[in-house]
Structure formats: C-alpha cells, structure tokens
Amino acid sequence: MPRTAKPYLPDRRPLVSVDVATLAILDGRPHVLLVKRPDEPGEPFPGAWSLPGGFVDVDVDASVEACARRMLREQAGIDAPWLEQVAAHGGRERDPRGWSVTLLHAALVPADRARKVVGDAGDVRWLPLGRNGRPKGVKLAFDHGRLVGEAVARIRRKSEYTDLPVRFLPEPFTLPEMQNVFEIVLERSIDKKAFRTRVLAGDMLEELDSARATGKRPARLYRLRDRRQLHVFRRALEGGDAAA
Amino acid sequence: MPRTAKPYLPDRRPLVSVDVATLAILDGRPHVLLVKRPDEPGEPFPGAWSLPGGFVDVDVDASVEACARRMLREQAGIDAPWLEQVAAHGGRERDPRGWSVTLLHAALVPADRARKVVGDAGDVRWLPLGRNGRPKGVKLAFDHGRLVGEAVARIRRKSEYTDLPVRFLPEPFTLPEMQNVFEIVLERSIDKKAFRTRVLAGDMLEELDSARATGKRPARLYRLRDRRQLHVFRRALEGGDAAA
DNA sequence: CCAATAGTGTCTGTTAGACAATATACA
C-alpha cells in the first residue's frame, strides 16, 4: 500500500521537547542537574524537579542540538563540553498536555564547571544518583526519572569501551584522577596497570611537562588531544555488563 | 536563568516524522528500501524516491516505535524483525513545509521477507548501496540520502562488536552463511576459524540437528536463541574503523 | 579418486587482570 492519503500537513502535531540529563561527578558520586518547574496554574507538575529542557522553538532553534544547548544555557548557565543524543520517546501518556515526543540528551560536565551552575535562588540543583543510576529520594516530573536512568545506562555502557568519562574532568588531569572517574562511572575498581597501558596505548592524551603536587609523589598531567573526539577502544574492560 | 516565560504550549510546533532506513542483503549486496513520493501538486519532491516514513499521527500511533512499524507495514507490507532508533534530526531547512524533526530508524530485513515487499506497481523498490553506504545513482527526496548513509554507518559500526548482521538471515542458517553477511556488512573478509570460535563461544546460537545439503559437504544449521536479544562481544573484530 | 565446501589444530600477537616491585615526593 502506498503512503496514506491524509492531508499533506497534519492538522494535529505532537509537542516536541528536548530534555537534557546533565551529569557531573561531585564529591566522588554521579549527580544529575535538576531544575524546578514553574509553580503556576495550568502547568503540569508545578514546583516539581525535572530535567532542564522544554519545547523546541521553531523561531529560535536551528537544530535539535542547538535547542539542547539553549536549554542548558538558559536554565542553568551551562555550556556543556560533551552533549549527545540518547533516544527519542513519544506517546500520548507522557505529558498531560498531549501527545509529546522528547529528544533525550546526555551532557557531561566537568566538576569545576558544574559548581558554577547559575539559577534563581534554589531552582537549580545537583542531585546525587543511586547505584541504579536513578535519582535518590526525589520523584521527578513526567517520566524524567526513567529518562535519567536511561541516559546514565547509556553513558555507563559506552564507558566500557571509550574514553567518555574523561569529559567529567577539568583539564589538565592526572592518570589516577582519570582512573578514578572511570571507577565511579563503572561502579567497580579497575587495575592500575591495565588502565594506564590501555589509555596510553590509545594515544589520545597529550602529556604535559608539569605534574600535580599533592603532598606525596606528584602525578604527571595530561590533556585530551581533542575533547570532541571520542576514543573507541577495540576491547571492552572486563567485568562489565555486556547486555545491550 | 529559569525556564523561559513563553506561553506554556507553543503555538507553532515542528512537523514530526519518522523515517526508516530499511536494509537487506540481496544478491550479496546491501540494499535500501525506497518508496515513491506522491506525484501531487503541493507535495515536496513529487515522484522522487524516499525512505518509507511520514508524519506521526497522534490519533493512531501509541509510540515512536509503533509509528515506525506502521510506516513499514502500510508502505511496504513489511514487519521488520529488527528495528532501532538511530538519531533525531531537526531544522528549518530539511523540509520546505517548515521546521521538521525526523526520528530516523534502521530496520534489518532477512532476504526472504525482503523479496515479499508489497507495493502498488513500481512505487516500492530495493536500491543497492555503494561502498560508502549511500544509494548509488539515485537522488533521494529531502536529506534521505544522508540519512541512509548515517543508518548504514551505525549498523556497520555496531556489527564490529555485536551479532547484529544475523538479522539479515532467514532462520535457520549455517555458519558460513552467517560469516558471509558479516563480510558483506563490514566490507572485508574475516578469518573462518576466528569467526566460528567467537560466535560459538558467544553461545547465542542454538544448534539444530539437521544440516543444509548444498551439493558439497553439508553445513550444520543454527538458529538464534533470541532474535530480539543483541549479543555484545567484549572485543571488536580487527581491521575495522574504530572512529566514533 | 577429485573438487568443493565445512570444519579443526596450532601458533602468534595483543592486551586486560593480578599483583609485586620501584620511584618520588614531603615530613
């Protein structure tokens, strides 16, 4: 059967929003950035915590990614160095205002930038995540709790075979610091030697001349050659969950 | 800055469509399924070849995936055993009718089903793909040429470390047949022994009692334990492009 | 027996894990 014979422009269109699960490692634990929903009549989930995001503005946004960056900028004053699409979810039930699609993104923010988040008195916060990758103790608006879990799962799985987690670190960083964020993201300890060999063989780091004095033996400092370029290892770390 | 103070429902909404890059291996080469666009006044790209897809119908579609499946069913009579989201692309320029988002999917269809595609006289076809994963010699409507390339690239990259390409095969199949589709997708030859060891160690296949008589030595038949369950190998095949 | 395809044996290279051994800072 050929393309259906509906009018060539649909009279009823889905709502299109972009939501960004913005992640950072603070105090050694993964956190997600939340914003408070407006407390006005007619608004769904008034005053509830939610992911930064909102409707695509066809007059303002040049692309989906531009829209996501705008949300982060406007709602939290953040310019995320890493941003990727995770999935699209649509349906009649996810928003009481009607059939809606959300374009879910994940953003990784280095700790130093994360602490500079800007928000009107108490309407922006970092919430620690539980071991299941879901917000602890707080019910989020819409299906945002599930979305956070999905974004975290994606980042975690990808961290098994890429250098993604470095994006949680301000530059420059040391290899022990780098190993530490990997261990936090993957929720398991990694062998020191194996990690160093793997990373250095990957040749995605630029070795700096200086070192970080921490009181004990200083660690050599490194920097990513290209923060936008994801390094893909040909072999996953072991012990992880290989499930799709 | 808090959430912008726009009206709580946008008056102008993007067009939301779902497009499906439907792939099959025919005559030893990857093909993509195309449908002909209506040849009516007001329609963009009248009579041009395009991916099956169209606007989300908020009255009919329960979810994004349901919408994608409906497109395939209505436009080509296909029920794809494998369907996954690839990406969302949005912008003002992709569709002359206005700011539009497409939710790009990839579907893999076994050869036997692919040949049963249903379409009104000549408005559905399988087009062979060039080595770059793009349609050869045919200009597609909208940005669909680029979308096909993106979907193929995704499938190819994933085939380096999963059992994805088996979805191109009707069941049951032999290991040589399986190796063959991998080689076609990855565009390189794979060592027989390495491939067999890898696959059998993965334990995702069910060994049947029968074998396929091909004139020479018959090959043992296998079946996937679970076609929906993607098997993820911990190590990629070598020689591939590890780029993200 | 021959041709052709299916399937195995064996060696090598790479790299992750385990864990012991050094190295370098400061007090």
Place this chain on the structure above:
DNA sequence: TGTATATTGTCTAACAGACACTATTGG
C-alpha cells in the same frame, strides 16, 4: 628514614588473525 602515592615489571589468560590441515559430501 617513613609513609603515601605514582609508576613500572612480569606473569597469565583470553581471544583474534594466519594458515595449514582434516572431514564430508556429490560426481
């Protein structure tokens, strides 16, 4: 020198590639 942290050495195991070899069918 002692202690804590960084960095390296060495051995093992798993597994992909190379490639020769054996097995099973029809003619």
